[in-house]
Amino acid sequence: MSSIRLPFQDMSAFSKLFLDYIDGQASLNNFYGLPPQIDVFEEQIQRKQIDANTRKILQKVLNKQYENEQIGSELRQNLDFLTHPTTYTITTGHQLNLCTGPLYFIYKMATVIKITQELKKKYPTYHFVPIYWMASEDHDFEEINHINIKGKKYEWQNPSAGPVGELSLNDIEVFFDALPIYDEQFLKIYKQSINLAEATRKLVHHLFGAYGLVVLDANDAELKQFFAPIMEKEIKTQFTFDKVNKTNKELANFGYKIQATPREINLFYITQNRRDLIKRVNHHYVFGDSNEIYSEAELIQKLNNHPQNFSPNVLLRPLYQELLLPNLAYIGGPGELAYWLQLKDLFEAVDVAFPILIPRFFAMVVSKQNAEQLTKLNFKLEDLLKSFNEFKILYLEKNVPQKYELDTEELQLEQIYKQLELKMGEIEPTLIPYIRAELTRARKRLGHAEQKFKKALLRQEHDAIRQLEGIKNALFPDGKLQERVENIMGICDDPHLFIANIIDDLDPFQFQFNLIRKDDKARSQKEILSRKESV
Numbered sequence: 056m057s058s059i060r061l062p063f064q065d066m067s068a069f070s071k072l073f074l075d076y077i078d079g080q081a082s083l084n085n086f087y088g089l090p091p092q093i094d095v096f097e098e099q100i101q102r103k104q105i106d107a108n109t110r111k112i113l114q115k116v117l118n119k120q121y122e123n124e125q126i127g128s129e130l131r132q133n134l135d136f137l138t139h140p141t142t143y144t145i146t147t148g149h150q151l152n153l154c155t156g157p158l159y160f161i162y163k164m165a166t167v168i169k170i171t172q173e174l175k176k177k178y179p180t181y182h183f184v185p186i187y188w189m190a191s192e193d194h195d196f197e198e199i200n201h202i203n204i205k206g207k208k209y210e211w212q213n214p215s216a217g218p219v220g221e222l223s224l225n226d227i228e229v230f231f232d233a234l235p236i237y238d239e240q241f242l243k244i245y246k247q248s249i250n251l252a253e254a255t256r257k258l259v260h261h262l263f264g265a266y267g268l269v270v271l272d273a274n275d276a277e278l279k280q281f282f283a284p285i286m287e288k289e290i291k292t293q294f295t296f297d298k299v300n301k302t303n304k305e306l307a308n309f310g311y312k313i314q315a316t317p318r319e320i321n322l323f324y325i326t327q328n329r330r331d332l333i334k335r336v337n338h339h340y341v342f343g344d345s346n347e348i349y350s351e352a353e354l355i356q357k358l359n360n361h362p363q364n365f366s367p368n369v370l371l372r373p374l375y376q377e378l379l380l381p382n383l384a385y386i387g388g389p390g391e392l393a394y395w396l397q398l399k400d401l402f403e404a405v406d407v408a409f410p411i412l413i414p415r416f417f418a419m420v421v422s423k424q425n426a427e428q429l430t431k432l433n434f435k436l437e438d439l440l441k442s443f444n445e446f447k448i449l450y451l452e453k454n455v456p457q458k459y460e461l462d463t464e465e466l467q468l469e470q471i472y473k474q475l476e477l478k479m480g481e482i483e484p485t486l487i488p489y490i491r492a493e494l495t496r497a498r499k500r501l502g503h504a505e506q507k508f509k510k511a512l513l514r515q516e517h518d519a520i521r522q523l524e525g526i527k528n529a530l531f532p533d534g535k536l537q538e539r540v541e542n543i544m545g546i547c548d549d550p551h552l553f554i555a556n557i558i559d560d561l562d563p564f565q566f567q568f569n570l571i572r573k574d575d576k577a578r579s580q581k582e583i584l585s586r587k588e589s590v
Contacts, residue, residue, distance in 0.1 A: 073389040130269035150187040191220025204545035220252030279362035314393035
């Protein structure tokens with residue numbers, strides 16, 4: 056595979072907040088800790104200290120979650136290293152999308168792996184472990200119950216409620232039967248798993264286990280017990296609401312769009328097949344639309360007795376993560392980094408080190424066939440980022456031999472009216488404004504004619520334009536970036552080979568958009584891993 060890197064600023068798909076963050080704009084300096092640069096990790100290590108007991112709890116839970124799986128030496132080593140005081144983690148999080156969901160799931164995992172590899176080279180006295188934090192407590196089934204393959208959506212029809220990680224997979228084979236293509240190993244993993252959380256962990260291990268990526272399901276009673284004091288503080292003081300609202304006002308003053316709005320209490324209560332918001336009503340508490348009412352003391356007692364039934368929302372979950380892990384950096388997309396930038400005051404309120412925020416890898420994969428078609432039509436890969444209207448006009452400029460712009464005619468028109476202005480002005484100067492007004496109207500009519508001329512040329516080039524439209528739709532399904540829609544099974548025949556080459560080529564500290572051309576030069580995973588070990 057070969058790639059071209061382009062500045063994010065050349066695209067219209069990214070927010071001002073994201074662009075200002077990667078540019079290091081001073082307006083955002085107060086909303087994060089250290090910048091996303093490899094040279095600052097030594098300082099971040101000094102800021103991030105975690106006690107031995109926390110490390111032991113973490114390792115114990117992970118060993119329990121992996122106890123029934125055959126895991127490789129790289130992953131086993133990382134699990135063992137987690138109790139060492141010189142071991143730190145780099146983390147990304149994501150929902151439990153079926154079969155990995157959109158491509159950017161793959162890109163997030165690849166980024167977190169590559170960063171740990173680069174950190175090991177830069178800081179050889181430390182060990183760095185890549186972590187995937189599963190959003191197993193999320194309850195938005197509609198966001199994870201489908202995949203898109205070659206522009207078509209396939210859904211898993213499953214009546215669901217409550218945390219998605221606990222969903223049964225009894226009927227998953229029906230979903231796979233509807234797919235036009237799929238990896239047989241994917242189906243095997245889902246059929247042999249009790250629930251979606253287990254299947255997701257096994258699938259990620261299947262794809263990334265050779266790189267030592269550790270999957271953590273934080274929906275665990277022992278881990279929740281560890282986080283219980285923070286959840287109690289949330290119930291009693293609503294500190295998330297106060298701190299994040301303060302930060303949101305400051306961000307809004309700089310003209311930034313707010314990604315997430317805090318609730319008065321940023322916790323859910325989990326029961327079988329339900330995940331309900333905890334609401335504060337007249338100094339009492341209710342779960343969702345339940346009629347049961349609890350006093351503060353009763354709610355705290357429930358928390359102490361059954362912490363596993365309490366779940367942090369999107370704004371409180373990062374604090375849960377950073378309190379538990381010896382974590383140095385979080386890897387995320389633009390939306391994620393936007394809400395992390397709302398949380399620095401929240402972290403300071405409980406004296407937890409704020410992680411370095413690093414954008415994930417961004418890419419669009421262009422098939423060999425599409426790339427060759429573009430070349431025949433005199434296009435470059437970077438031209439793909441233009442709108443389709445710009446794309447069509449560019450085609451005319453590059454391929455139609457006729458001079459379709461009426462520049463010469465416009466110049467001749469101006470000369471004619473200039474002569475009229477001189478000639479008639481000598482006789483009657485009051486006619487000059489009239490002549491000039493007529494020139495303006497003539498220019499407009501000529502502009503309309505030029506547009507009709509372009510449309511006529513485009514009709515003549517119908518086949519080529521349709522070809523371009525097919526390429527554009529394949530790479531921007533539903534007008535969205537490919538990475539946010541298409542599944543890996545629609546992009547490549549061998550996921551391991553694709554992942555190996557992405558990781559090998561990825562530069563995690565160079566924040567640009569990647570246009571990847573698939574060709575015959577892809578290296579095998581075995582070759583890449585062997586080369587890494589020899590280094």
